Amino acid sequence: MPASSSPSSSASTSPKSDTASSYSARHLSVLEGLEAVRKRPGMYIGSTDSRGLMHCLWEIIDNAVDEALGGFGTSIEVVLHADDSVEVCDTARGIPVDIEPKTGLTGVEVVFTKLHAGGKFGGGSYAASGGLHGVGASVVNALSERLDVEVDRGGKTYAMSFHRGEPGRFADRPGGSGSKKPDSPFSPFENGSELTVIGKTPKAVTGTRVRYWADRQIFTKGATFQTDDLVSRAQQTAFLVPGLTISIRDERPAALAETEDGLPIERVFSYEGGISEFVDFLAPDKSITDTWRLQGSGKYTETVPVLDDKGHMVSTEVARECEVDIALRWGEGYETVSRSFVNIIATPKGGSHQAGFDQGLLKFLKQQLDANARRLKIGNDKLERDDITAGLTLVLTVRLPEPQFEGQTKEVLGTPAVRAIVANVVAKTLAERFSSSKRDDKAQAEAILQKVVSEMKARIAARAHKETQRRKNALESSSLPAKLVDCRSNDVGTTELFIVEGDSALGTARAARNSEYQALLPIRGKILNVQKASVSDMLSNLECASIIQVIGAGSGRSFDLDAARYGKVIIMSDADVDGAHIRTLLLTLFFRYMRPMIEAGRVFAAVPPLHRVVVVNPGSKPNETIYTYSEQELQGVLAGLRRTNKKYQDPIQRYKGLGEMDAEQLATTTMDRKGRLLRRVKLEDAENAGRVFELLMGNDVAPRKEFIIDGAGLDRERIDT
Incomplete structure (x- = not known):
């Protein structure tokens, strides 16, 4: 991507000097990597529609989340501005502003212009992070018409701007942040980049603010930021990083038009309970156990290429540690809700960590059932995975450096050693729970065994009747x-x-x-x-x-x-x-x-119908039959007949049951497709329906009593309880 692609790529007015500056060695070295990103964006962000746009946003957000995972920064703010830009602000350490010795560039410029560069590449600054290759910020920069970054660090605020990946200055009109435009005149740096100091801050204040305008030359016309997806993933991330506060504010005109007062809606997520709260949030049924936390770690070694002092990649055996944190609970239902993560990256298709959990749980519960086979009356029945996961709500997280994923999408964890580590943690921590002398632990362990045996017998009975x-x-x-x-x-x-x-x-x-x-x-x-x-x-x-x-x-x-x-x-x-x-x-x-x-x-x-009204017609004209389905409808029909001076047979027939109808009446009103009325049963919200069924039909009498009293409008003091 030559810099001359921009009409304002040089401050000089001479075409000759413009061309010379555009093709200087400095500009070519800055843009050689990012040019490939602009030519083949799908290789880096998957697509150039809304999904790709959201991928770019999450690359920037994940940088801030990785800081929070490392114990730096407690808040992240995402603002969707009215001018189609998006801004991500954090309170972490701030991007380094000193000179990186190998390139001679500031840390800010390295992060935003060099592929495969940053704290995640090589494992120097992050023990476990979502990013693998250090390409996120630089890819977003390459695919942005304009990107502005501000860093609070060392008592100063530093700033740098980029145009389609190239550092330089924008000639914005005075007026604050609202005057910043992606089409403002741009002048690239010619001899050396400048990280400008634009203000002072207290030394204790650190953080990074990144605001960018996605390049509409790259993204399709209808690509937009999806607020629902953003809110959903932000909430998920807040669950996974306890103590982290993530706020989302949408200031776009379309979003403001949907609010009553025309003010932006801000969603804020923060969960001190972490994945335990996540399990309670996901669970679709009434629990039979508390939410249990299973935590542990394990060490392993693997051979990976490591960059030596001479810049060569050398295969080296390195020691790794995998931390396991699991939250789970069993409920009365039979649905299984499972979420798994690696360094907060969702792995919807599982992988070695999910396989390890299944292995450890199945092996442990088989041992428990074998030890209690006579008491539980198991006989020769064989336990299967579905028997133990019925009613299970699970959040499984592992943290490890440089995880191996199967494929570009990071949906399946491939690191083999993780399987045995997770299986051992599950077996060990569950054994401690089941052998506990606490009354609650004993009762819940017994409830799990009874649940598993019940599901196993139900499966066998269903198979027999299949x-x-x-x-x-x-x-x-x-x-x-x-x-x-x-x-x-x-x-x-x-x-x-x-x-x-x-x-x-x-x-x-x-x-x-x-x-x-x-x-x-x-x-x-x-x-x-x-x-x-x-x-x-x-x-x-x-x-x-x-x-x-x-x-x-x-x-x-x-x-x-x-x-x-x-x-x-x-x-x-x-x-x-x-x-x-x-x-x-x-x-x-x-x-x-x-x-x-x-x-x-x-x-x-x-x-x-509830009523049958026979309208008496004069002369030889046959009588007319009208069916009504409520008392209100009946009174309306009778009032209409009286207004028109029509006579009807009295008393009105009221059906107490279907057996009081003859076959012709039942066919006409209830069974014949031409004239019947059916009410379709829908499940707009299965969870709400489940709670209503539990209230009306469950074992707990007190809430049902409250519901009946409140609905009947009775005076509680007049009820003999």
Whole structure:
């Protein structure tokens, strides 16, 4: 990238002198590495869309985070300015401002213009960091139309500016930071760079401020900073670095337009509890254990190329240390939530540290089950990984120098020695917990074993019933419940299963249904409350087992939505309190053990009418029938009839149950696709739904009592408790 690419690349007005300065040896040496970045940006930041833009921002933020990891600096502020620039401020040590002897440049210029240079390259300043190659700041600089850096260090404030990677001066108009523009006239340094002193600060005050404007010649037109992604990762980072405060402020016009007062929204994250708070934040269910911390370390050696005094790379065996910090807890549910990190870099696809955790946990719990096999009544059952991770919420972090990743994306840790170190830490720290004499530790250890055994037995039971949970052909239909009234069609896209309340409703529904695609399954009264019951109790309950068997897709972790025998499941209960109770119990069953059916929008509640109004027409004109679904709607209909002087049969028929309808009425109002009304059951927020189910159907009575009293508007003092 010749410096002459900028119209204002020289202060001289002579074309000849302009060309001479642009192609001086100094400029070529500064730009030779960054030119490759501008020509092939995808090699360094992945893409030139919004993802690449966010990658650049996180390169700058991670520099500040690495300082905080090293114990320097406690706050990072990110500001998305209205002029499309972004600024990152920290209170760390500040970039070195002295001269680097090999290049003769200040530390600031080395960091922002030299690839593979910085404190992370060679392991001199950072024991464990997110950056590997020391290219982050220089790459961001190369891909920025303008970058300004200010450093507070040694009682002074230093400043330097860059234009597409080249150091120099911008001729900004007076007016403070708001007057800084990426298109201001720019003059590159010709003989030597100058790190300008622009102010004084107390000697105790240190830090770095980087503000840059992404180069729109590089990034696509629609590339923007994604606030949601920024906030999410900032919160995650604050969890991983206890005591670090990260604030995000969006001053862009689009963001201000979404606020009521037109002021920028600032999000601030700080967590003293670290990954323990992270686990509590991630956990989707009610806990059966406290959040445990498993911490330890291990040493290993590896052979790596090291730069010697002569500038040669020499293979050298170096000693390393890996620090392990794990937070975990088990909950009542069966979902597994796992996050793993290496030096705060997320590794969503795991790697050697995740494999070590799985190995250590599985081996330890197998030993515990073998030692307690008779008491836990395990028999010959074999433990599997899914049995121990059901209901587990885990945050796994390791810190080590120069980690090896598989591929450019850093999604998989490849350092082999980490596996054994993590496995040993897990086994050792869990053994201390399980052998503890504290009452709480003993109770929680027992709860984990009971949970694991319950999941193991549920998996084995589900596997045993797997074949019976598939749609049977004519020769196999006898294995389905005898009370199922099946349909003829095998097309899952059109078939419907009606779960009806009682045999009386079944008789009417059998005559009202379309036997081609509508199946009926009667249940006897109120089914088991599965929110309180164990998995084994649920599977042994006749009504619950029949529903799971008829739907044919399994239950819990083994549920396979594609294997479901019906496209829709419709709960058809009476429009009274008992009917609502039965519907709640059925929805609890679906929520806990067949949740994908609800998430796919395939579970419905039928809406039968409450009233039947017969309008008497004069003469030979047939009477008209109107169905209403609430008391308010009924009064509105009657008022309308009175206004138009129409007569209706009195008394109004009120349906107390589905059994009071004849087949024609049930078909017209509730089952016929042309005229029925269905209410789709949705899960807008599974966690909130889980809390509501726990409140209404769980073991804890006190919160449910409070809910009922508050909802009923009763006077507490008048209740005999």
